[in-house]
Amino acid sequence: MSSMALLNRSVVLGVLVTALSPAARAAIERGIIVREGIIHVAPDASSAKLSNVSRGREVAVVERSPGWVNVVATVETDPDQETHRNVTGWIVDKGVITPSTPEGDQIVFGEAVDSEAEGSRRGGRKGAAQDAMRLYAGLAEYFPTSPLAAESAYRSADIRWQIEAIDAATRPSAHSSDPSLKYQIDEEHMKKVVKKYPGTKWADLAAYRLLDNKTCGDWAAEAKCPEMEAALYVKYAADHPQSPKTPEALYKAAWRYSALIEIYKTSNDTKRVADSTARAIATAKRIVSQFPDNTDWSTRAQRLLYMVQNNIPTFGNMVQ
DSSP, X not given: OOSGGGSOHHHHHHHHHHTXXXXXXXXXXXXXXXXXXXXXXXXXXXXOEEEEEOTTOEEEEEEEEXXXXXXXXXXXXXXXTTEEEEEEEEEESSSEEOTTSTTHHHHHHHHXXXXXXXXXXXXXXXXXXXXXXXXXXXXXXXXXXSTTHHHHHHHHHHHHHHHHHHHHHTSGGGGOSSGGXXXXXXXXXXXXXXXXXXXXXXXXXHHHXXXXXXXXXXXXXXXXXXXXXXXXXXXXXXXXXXXXXXXXHHHHHHHHHHHHHHHHHHTTOHHHHHHHHXXXXXXXXXXXXXXXXXXXXXXXHHHHHHHHHTTOOSSSOOOO
């Protein structure tokens, strides 16, 4: 999915709104629609239909009539080509959430969570993941002081990241042993979370996602990739000690050190075998001691420790 097709939603609406009269602009409310709606040419359900507007789309409310709102909205015309058009018309006054809506942030967040769950369900609603992405982004923009804003910004960026990562995995460059030659997932939105919400759990999670672009696609059974990646994960753990991803990062580093043991054995480099063994053991022990309550990673670290200490291969031909 092209990032440009998903950017500058407010800019598009802003251009449209500037075309309105000064009096109309003064009355403008901006908000997010949390249900699919039909745009009509007049505030009458029997009037001609102009388009549908989907969840998470931003709308500029120009005026209101009993039970109806006149809006400017950007609607999708071709999901595959990511083309849009701008529509002005009337929708039923249900589901438009603005910053003045009581508990508006919670309503938008709830719809985003529901759409995200629908998008992850097999046979779920088509486009639900994109709906969730827009809803989360809209919450962060229109409710910036909400306690849900940072999480929403991250969730929106993460859905976008996952969608693009699926595409990246299908490209030939996904198997490159040089990270710089891989297709690079757009980092703009993750970096925005890191910059806007420093020191938060969500900034830590965003920083972890950014590591994806720096890892190799295929090691080609050479040492350079696991060496580089282990250092990358160790640095992440040092820079983000409170991150929920720190135990995972340390485990990935420990496993790479254990893989290096087997890689260096093939070249009879006994010095580096010993060094990799020591690093794998020390990193695994660190996880067990520092994160005993994180059973997923502490138990995996304990298993890795057992394998390394008993000279059981963790990489390559593991059948003995």
